[in-house]
Amino acid sequence: MKKRFVIGDKHRIALVYRPDTAPAVNLAKTLAQWLKERNYKVFTAPEQKPIQGTVGLKRRSALEGMGLVIVLGGDGTYLRAAQMLQGKCVPILGVNLGSLGFLTPIRAEELFSTVEQALQNKMELMPRSMIQVQLLRNGKVKHDLMALNDVVIERGSLSQLINISIYCEKMLVSEIKADGLIIASPTGSTAYNLAAGGPILHPAVRSFVVTPIAAHSLTSRPLIFPDDIQLNFKLVGKLHPGSSLKRTRSTQDQAHFVVDGVKVDQISEGDQLVIRRSKMDHFMLRDPRQNYFHLLREKLKFGDRA
Known part of the structure; x- marks a missing residue:
């Protein structure tokens, strides 16, 4: 069932980034500053070096208080973030800085406009079984x-x-x-x-x-x-x-x-x-203008003729 994402009064956003690539680190710094200018409190998820200007979380359990987790990396980084959440009802928005990006469908150049959409409650919340x-x-x-x-x-x-x-x-x-x-x-x-x-x-x-x-x-x-x-x-x-x-x-x-x-x-x-x-579902954000079959065609070239 489609459900609109509403961040509400949880003005707390955590970042998970791929630490071994300069583009991910630099984009995380820029995004953190951009969010702070809009009065959001920004955190770096645990088990990572804190991004400048953010608060580093010490324990995975602290993620439960976030309104949103933003992943900057590829599908591997997204899966690492999902493991940190371990079924907590906090949605993830995935931004692709890797190769395939099936779990991270947002391109880097679309990051800020997409996050703006999310903060304006214009994204869909998609449950996934675990x-x-x-x-x-x-x-x-x-x-x-x-x-x-x-x-x-x-x-x-x-x-x-x-x-x-x-x-x-x-x-x-x-x-x-x-x-x-x-x-x-x-x-x-x-x-x-x-x-x-x-x-x-x-x-x-x-x-x-x-x-x-x-x-x-x-x-x-x-x-x-x-x-x-x-x-x-x-x-x-x-x-x-x-x-x-x-x-x-x-x-x-x-x-x-x-x-x-x-x-x-x-x-x-x-x-x-x-x-x-699992009794717990995972939640991801999706642009309502896209759908699952769009991802299959774009990422896996589903239906393309050789």
């Missing part, structure tokens, strides 16, 4: 995280293919041998999932897509699941009775799991990843 992922080890939760794009199980650099069992509501779906698996949200379906041959999901579709990475079988294909169910993924050395796959050497220390591009931990035989839709 993935909750838990790593269970010995029956206990070791990690409990949220992903905007995807969760990836990938083999280690020196390991063989890994065997993964997929369960839906405790029912065995499949056992695959592959380089890994991608579990993507609709937002993440245009990222690694798409590169691995998975389908594009419209953001309004309430689903996950599970896509094998270089599967050792012609019959291992992407699967779409409703997001109101629980998925479990197990790394296995001994396969389910009746499986057509051959047992590899022990999978101990063969794989990692990655959340929105950040390697979180090593996973071993017996560990489980539990996937659910």
Whole structure:
């Protein structure tokens, strides 16, 4: 459902920028001054060097008091900002200083006019579903995280293919041998999932897509699941009775799991990843003159003939 963004009386804006590029740093300084001239209090998000003239936030929890977060960078910077928010109901406006910019559709030259639109309550608030992922080890939760794009199980650099069992509501779906698996949200379906041959999901579709990475079988294909169910993924050395796959050497220390591009931990035989839709949504700002299909055509050249 379309909803108009209203910043209201929260005159507090946080900046997240790509620190290793001079254009992002310089633009952040200029934007901070521009916002201060309009009586907004400007903050630099935590885990970054504070921009001159802003207040550096020490903790991620402080972002909850912001009216808006502005990201200056690429999709990687946007995902880092989303991880900082961890489901807090604070919208993000993404400005592209990278290459693709699917999550950051605003061009640098459009920055100030677009921010002006946002401050005048002329932008749309777009909810995006997030993935909750838990790593269970010995029956206990070791990690409990949220992903905007995807969760990836990938083999280690020196390991063989890994065997993964997929369960839906405790029912065995499949056992695959592959380089890994991608579990993507609709937002993440245009990222690694798409590169691995998975389908594009419209953001309004309430689903996950599970896509094998270089599967050792012609019959291992992407699967779409409703997001109101629980998925479990197990790394296995001994396969389910009746499986057509051959047992590899022990999978101990063969794989990692990655959340929105950040390697979180090593996973071993017996560990489980539990996937659910998060109870929290992510919110992004969008120019009402644009739409999802406009982005597909502009960023991914969707429908273009070679």
